[in-house]
Amino acid sequence: MRGIARFFALAGSFLLIGPATAQPAANAGCAASPSAAGTQTWSCDNGITIVAENGARFELKDANRDGHIDSVELSSKALLIEVPKKPRGNPFKVLTPQAIAAVRGTKWAVDVAETKTSVFVADGRVGVTRRARGHGVVLGPGEGVDVEATGPLTVKTWGQPRVDALMARLGQ
Numbered sequence: 001m002r003g004i005a006r007f008f009a010l011a012g013s014f015l016l017i018g019p020a021t022a023q024p025a026a027n028a029g030c031a032a033s034p035s036a037a038g039t040q041t042w043s044c045d046n047g048i049t050i051v052a053e054n055g056a057r058f059e060l061k062d063a064n065r066d067g068h069i070d071s072v073e074l075s076s077k078a079l080l081i082e083v084p085k086k087p088r089g090n091p092f093k094v095l096t097p098q099a100i101a102a103v104r105g106t107k108w109a110v111d112v113a114e115t116k117t118s119v120f121v122a123d124g125r126v127g128v129t130r131r132a133r134g135h136g137v138v139l140g141p142g143e144g145v146d147v148e149a150t151g152p153l154t155v156k157t158w159g160q161p162r163v164d165a166l167m168a169r170l171g172q
Helices: 002-007 160-169
Strands: 030-034 040-044 049-052 057-061 071-083 092-095 099-103 106-112 117-123 126-130 137-139 143-147
Touching: 071 160, 099 106, 099 117, 106 160, 117 126, 117 137, 117 160, 126 143, 137 143
Parallel strands: 071 092
Antiparallel strands: 030 040, 040 049, 049 071, 057 071, 071 106, 092 099, 099 126, 106 117, 117 143, 126 137
16 A cells, blocks of 8 residues: 555646646647547647546646646546556546546546546556545456545446446547
8 A cells, every 4th residue: 555655646836728628738748639529638649648528627737847747637527538558657647626546557537526536447457545645445447436525435346327427428
């Protein structure tokens, strides 16, 4: 678990990108294009792909200022993220009001509601903890967790109807 704890070190600087209909992300090495069902796909030169649900509010961040995004701050709705495997270095993170999800290479979705963040893994492994720190969990393919202000982080295998509903919102 100490390795997971290192996933969640937060960095300070960022590049503001905003809602799914945001300004161009050329300085972060990303470009946006419309995709299925009103979603928007961000393709980044470091191999990261982000599909934003219509109306999703998020910021792409470049904490280490190398010209490539290394995290996303998501405040509402859902994102589907695909990150190529990295042998080492800092993991890619999605930060929400309730949770932090970090990974070195995988495909997963993060959905933010008013008082809850849901994380689902399609492929690979994702570490998830509360934003306020604490004990984290690791999700594998087909698993998800709902993160609320209190209560245990319980890893569950998501049923196909829940997976299908989330993926449909993301044009998948």
